[in-house]
Amino acid sequence: MAKAAPASVWVRPEKARREQPALGRDQIVDAALELLDAEGLGGLSMRRLGTRLNAGATSVYWHVANKDELLELALDRVMAEVTVPPPDGEDGWRASAAGYARSLRTMIHRHPWTVTLFGVRPMLGPNATRVMDEAIGAFAAAGFAGLDLEYAWSLVVDYVIGAAGGEAGWQANQAGASPADWIGALGPYLERVGAERPLLASHVRDVWANETGDVLEGRFAFGLACVLDGIEARLPR
Amino acid sequence: MAKAAPASVWVRPEKARREQPALGRDQIVDAALELLDAEGLGGLSMRRLGTRLNAGATSVYWHVANKDELLELALDRVMAEVTVPPPDGEDGWRASAAGYARSLRTMIHRHPWTVTLFGVRPMLGPNATRVMDEAIGAFAAAGFAGLDLEYAWSLVVDYVIGAAGGEAGWQANQAGASPADWIGALGPYLERVGAERPLLASHVRDVWANETGDVLEGRFAFGLACVLDGIEARLPR
DNA sequence: GAGTCAATTCGCACACTGTACGAGTGCACT
DNA sequence: AGTGCACTCGTACAGTGTGCGAATTGACTC
Numbered sequence: 444m445a446k447a448a449p450a451s452v453w454v455r456p457e458k459a460r461r462e463q464p465a466l467g468r469d470q471i472v473d474a475a476l477e478l479l480d481a482e483g484l485g486g487l488s489m490r491r492l493g494t495r496l497n498a499g500a501t502s503v504y505w506h507v508a509n510k511d512e513l514l515e516l517a518l519d520r521v522m523a524e525v526t527v528p529p530p531d532g533e534d535g536w537r538a539s540a541a542g543y544a545r546s547l548r549t550m551i552h553r554h555p556w557t558v559t560l561f562g563v564r565p566m567l568g569p570n571a572t573r574v575m576d577e578a579i580g581a582f583a584a585a586g587f588a589g590l591d592l593e594y595a596w597s598l599v600v601d602y603v604i605g606a607a608g609g610e611a612g613w614q615a616n617q618a619g620a621s622p623a624d625w626i627g628a629l630g631p632y633l634e635r636v637g638a639e640r641p642l643l644a645s646h647v648r649d650v651w652a653n654e655t656g657d658v659l660e661g662r663f664a665f666g667l668a669c670v671l672d673g674i675e676a677r678l679p680r
Numbered sequence: 681m682a683k684a685a686p687a688s689v690w691v692r693p694e695k696a697r698r699e700q701p702a703l704g705r706d707q708i709v710d711a712a713l714e715l716l717d718a719e720g721l722g723g724l725s726m727r728r729l730g731t732r733l734n735a736g737a738t739s740v741y742w743h744v745a746n747k748d749e750l751l752e753l754a755l756d757r758v759m760a761e762v763t764v765p766p767p768d769g770e771d772g773w774r775a776s777a778a779g780y781a782r783s784l785r786t787m788i789h790r791h792p793w794t795v796t797l798f799g800v801r802p803m804l805g806p807n808a809t810r811v812m813d814e815a816i817g818a819f820a821a822a823g824f825a826g827l828d829l830e831y832a833w834s835l836v837v838d839y840v841i842g843a844a845g846g847e848a849g850w851q852a853n854q855a856g857a858s859p860a861d862w863i864g865a866l867g868p869y870l871e872r873v874g875a876e877r878p879l880l881a882s883h884v885r886d887v888w889a890n891e892t893g894d895v896l897e898g899r900f901a902f903g904l905a906c907v908l909d910g911i912e913a914r915l916p917r
Numbered sequence: 918g919a920g921t922c923a924a925t926t927c928g929c930a931c932a933c934t935g936t937a938c939g940a941g942t943g944c945a946c947t
Numbered sequence: 948a949g950t951g952c953a954c955t956c957g958t959a960c961a962g963t964g965t966g967c968g969a970a971t972t973g974a975c976t977c
Contacts, residue, residue, distance in 0.1 A: 499927035562849035605842025612799035673906025736956035
């Protein structure tokens with residue numbers, strides 16, 4: 444089965460000097476992120492990652508146990524982009540929470556593939572824990588503690604993940620097709636559905652058919668304001 | 681390459697009467713749902729689905745174009761479980777929206793695999809459109825219209841998907857391990873992290889370490905109340 | 918210099934995936 | 948009896964994650 448030994452030294456390629464010093468977790472995660480950001484979760488395969496690193500397909504497995512583990516590393520890496528403004532002053536908590544929410548949202552927009560990964564396993568990396576610590580600090584500054592803090596904090600996180608996840612998932616998988624495009628392409632089917640569901644049909648015509656980035660912004664601003672109002676009304680004391 | 685023809689009639693099995701009447705979209709989606717509910721997204725492969733139906737591996741492809749299309753069908757099927765109580769009376773919209781939210785949440789709990797699918801492509805099936813129509817009706821009954829209706833409605837949906845998705849994703853992939861178990865298993869690592877992040881550490885000790893179903897309920901009730909309060913404060917007029 | 922050892926890389930193999938294609942089957946109709 | 952349609956399924960192909968064992972390295976000791 445083995446190939447015949449090379450007939451002469453000249454046949455065999457030269458000693459294959461290692462110009463890349465080695466493989467390391469950081470470079471691996473770097474390359475994985477490039478693939479993920481460019482083509483989404485489906486674009487990352489261990490083989491493609493290997494060739495991208497000028498490495499053999501399975502070389503990565505020395506530095507990383509699993510693909511899952513690699514994704515965990517990538518996820519924590521992008522969590523570094525999330526910031527929580529420190530809560531200064533009286534109502535500082537609200538600006539802090541809002542900044543946190545917006546920062547998390549734009550991070551999800553930058554890396555839509557994260558959506559599928561959130562919540563699937565606990566996020567334990569240094570960046571994730573840093574973000575959690577800071578966020579908890581913001582709500583603690585508002586006066587929350589214990590269960591109430593948990594409730595308030597996770598309300599914000601859940602909403603942001605839901606909202607940004609929807610936005611990101613959409614634009615990631617449809618790759619440039621706007622809702623308006625969809626509605627155009629669906630044509631007759633929507634016509635038929637709309638006949639039975641006039642409310643839905645008119646909503647589609649009024650809102651979705653000319654949805655722009657502004658609508659996304661308005662929607663998130665509205666939602667975030669509602670959420671923060673609700674929390675504010677439940678501040679302790 | 682082809683097998684030699686059977687030497688005699690007796691060798692060949694009898695005429696293979698078709699005891700199952702045929703394959704149909706409904707049975708296919710039924711079987712797919714069983715696999716999905718039992719083992720999650722990873723548990724559904726076309727081959728396993730085929731054998732489950734006493735059918736060849738690729739027979740499904742006559743009734744369904746893609747695996748994606750199959751998932752779309754499955755997703756719409758479970759959307760049938762979601763109900764929107766009709767908005768009666770003065771403040772009927774609030775009960776209606778709350779019922780919708782709770783119904784959507786329990787459906788996600790029953791079918792955790794849906795979480796990954798939401799928002800990836802537009803949901804156009806009959807059940808999805810029915811739910812949307814009814815939900816829009818509830819918010820319209822509250823007095824909302826146009827963009828405001830869109831904002832209010834999607835706030836509720838986004839929150840529910842975020843919250844229930846987190847709950848479901850967790851318990852689906854960890855299969856029985858509670859957060860407390862995790863914390864126990866992580867032991868020394870958490871010790872080290874906690875040393876640098878005392879706030880986070882105390883929160884973990886106080887809340888997550890003895891998280892029960894009650895906490896999940898309380899959290900969702902809190903979040904939903906905040907969301908609905910926020911919307912109520914922005915009712916038109 | 919020669920020899921040894923651990924760290925690192927990588928080729929091969931295995932089981933499994935989605936699905937294109939074409940040959941086959943049975944039923945209803947002419 | 949023949950023709951065509953609705954349907955099924957075996958085979959094949961490219962691709963996946965990853966276990967395993969052999970090969971290559973660079974740094975160290977004698």
